[in-house]
Amino acid sequence: MSPTEDTGAAKGAADSASSGESGGNAAYGRKAFKRSKSHFADRVTADGRDGWPVEPGRYRLVVSRACPWASRALVSRRLLGLEDALSLGVTDPIQDDRSWRFTLDPDGRDPVLGIRYLSEAYDARERDYPGGVSVPALVDVASGRLVTNDFQRITLDLATEWSALHRPGAPDLYPEPLRDEIDEVMEGIYRDVNNGVYRAGFAHRQSAYDDAFLGVFARLDEVSLRLRDRRYLVGDTITEADIRLFTTLVRFDAVYHGHFKCNRNKLTEDPVLWAYTRDLYQTPGFGDTVDFDHIKRHYYQVHTGVNPTGIVPLGPDLSGWLTPHHRESLGGRPFGDGTPPGPPPEAEVVPAAGRP
């Protein structure tokens, strides 16, 4: 990733003309789409060196299930079994002019933080903070203050700094001997795929779109080749790299192919990537975090600059997600010496509208 790219995440998100990721002025103007570094980059660590020690029950993870960056944290939290230690707040997939809101909760308030808008946690941290309000966000429950919105770091810290609170049998998502390779693979995937689809979707010049489009598919072709005879991206177990690729691929046909015009082909037309993504989708901790209803409504209704009618397509047909993928024949040990997580807590089960 480039730490200087601009998120475009901005306060006031309902209309893409004034909202960041959703198309904020800086991000979505005449210039090429840029993603900025996260403003709040404190880390929650085992030794608490930034003042935020790992502690069960101390923090709340706030996500939108629509957001690919937040969904990384959702998957990591499930795979690592951190549900009891780190509680979860889920926002409405549709932001209004004050950005992410807790309208899915009774009285429109997050039941633990007691706030109606995520921006209240940002304001508690820094009054009149001028930047964007983005998910994922880790919030200190007692003070109501935002700790970090650094999506690149949050998952790595869940994997490495929160290990005392991992469930028995949790996988090692960032194994030390493989870190260089994982980082290298993730860097190309971030630039060309995770962020590339946004650069294509928010492009305002043909050449910017063309570049992003070509980058997306060149990288997907390379990744598809890599995954032809190996089950996972690095090593023979699930790692952080797979989580980061998954959260983009699972959205591909639902939103990136049409809405973001990444339409050389669909995910379902690449037999390797389709089987790989289905394999992960069917792995406990991945698919059970995905809400296709939130994903589609967010992209098609919030990015009004890209989709002025706000019409949400009825397709694609989701039934294929549950079909056999046959990737077991490649070997691989999904959880290494560990075990898959159990089912999600009842309160976190994705409603039927969001599932195949």
Ligand SMILES: N[C@@H](CCC(=O)N[C@@H](CS)C(=O)NCC(=O)O)C(=O)O
């Ligand atoms: N926090 C990250 C970005 C994560 C991000 O962009 N999340 C999107 C949702 S997918 C968001 O919250 N955007 C704010 C908005 O649309 O107003 C950063 O600082 O770069």
